[in-house]
Amino acid sequence: MDEGKEILRILKELILKDSPTGYHEKAMDYVREELTDAGIAFKTTNKGAVIAKISGKRPEGLLYSAHTDTLGGMVKSIRDKGTLEFTLIGGYMFNTLESENCKVLTSDGKLISGTVQTTKPSVHIDSNEARTLERVQANMEVVLDERVSSKDDVVKLGIGVGDFVFMDPKLMILDNGFVKSRYLDDKASAAVLLAAARKLKDMEPERSIYFFISNYEEVGHGASAGIPEEITEFIAVDMGAPGNNQNSSEFKVNICAKDSTGPYDYALRKRLVSICERESIPYAVDIYPSYGSDASAALGAGHDLRTGLIGPGVFASHGYERTHLDSLMATFDLVVKYAMEKA
Structure with a gap:
């Protein structure tokens, strides 16, 4: 072997x-x-x-x-604009999750794609606030890759409080022996x-x-x-x-x-x-x-x-x-x- x-x-x-x-x-x-x-x-x-x-x-x-x-996350609440507040499982730092791809597992087994963002993700809109915003739960959210703009839209997808959020591990096994991944x-x-x-x-x-x-x-x-x-x-x-x-x-x-x-x-x-x-x-x-x-x-x-x-x-x-x-x-x-x- x-x-x-x-x-x-x-x-x-x-x-x-x-x-x-x-x-x-x-x-x-x-x-x-x-x-x-x-x-x-x-x-x-x-x-x-x-x-x-x-x-x-x-x-x-x-x-x-x-x-x-x-480590991972769970849906804490569904915000009125159709994004998700999430709570952390284990000792993550929120700043390491910013701009990461993720999936939300619904209670009926569907996986719905999303991205972790801050509530002010664009420097073209919020300028310095986008850079200085504290990376804490209240200022982070999952933006779903679905046509949603309200809480009702998200509920219709089958997403609810307590659903797991899976972060993309981004696994890379390199020829020189290094392994990178969550x-x-x-x-x-x-x-x-x-x-x-x-x-x-x-x-x-x-x-x-x-x-x-x-x-x-x-x-x-x-x-x-x-x-x-x-x-x-x-x-x-x-x-x-x-x-x-x-x-x-x-x-x-x-x-x-x-x-x-x-x-x-x-x-x-x-x-x-x-x-x-x-x-x-x-x-x-x-x-x-x-x-x-x-x-x-x-x-x-x-x-x-x-x-x-x-x-x-x-x-x-x-x-x-x-x-x-x-x-x-x-x-x-x-x-x-x-x-x-x-x-």
Whole structure:
């Protein structure tokens, strides 16, 4: 198996399946299809997460997590002029959505095209106000690609409050290894884990390896429930965040020492670093001051676990994101190597 091609294949399929938090069926169906095709046993939790298992020689288990839910939007209100006010799902910044194409999913399953704009989108009309207008919910709207000029016109299309708004991911996979798209957080890591599961299923690990693909991470409770009792270690595989004053990299696996919820398990982090150094896996250790993971959610729910956080470097997180195949492969290598360790 060419692991790099496999990761990119899965990533492309996941990115193209809209899955803002709360609308997860298509993405999770794809996860189940991949696991079924690989011959890996799994179950679905009441909340819709998928937990796969590769049995090891000992009962105690290591759990990896990634999430397929993403940022997104919902219709908040229909304005009198026929545009839509929308509320955000997860930690978007409104300015990153300006002028983006989107789709509105009606309750009867229709997709209606639109564009995110400010309420003063033209410098030829509003001049300086178009440039200085604060990018907040009251000043943003979805302009539908339909002949509508009133609230009644929009209602007749089948659009209502609570309908999901899907932002165009703008996926680009370049020949030089760069990948640009929305929602690399965390579909890049989900692709890594699904590829790693295929690799590990025939390798007879010492302990059982679990893969928890969650669907409510962006709103804070993805892995707060459903964790098997035999799990002793939980490694969240989520994005690393390169940027100003950060040590993370788009070309390495990134190992988080601490995020907004506090330090991750020190002994576990040292073992991850040791494997990277022993196996020549490029890595960086970093701290993320405005970050939480599925491992954090598990600890917050009271689970008694040793936790860690690793992942590919994702530049411009929660915006139009970018990573590199080298980072995906470094993360894949660490996931596989640590799973085969004798803990």
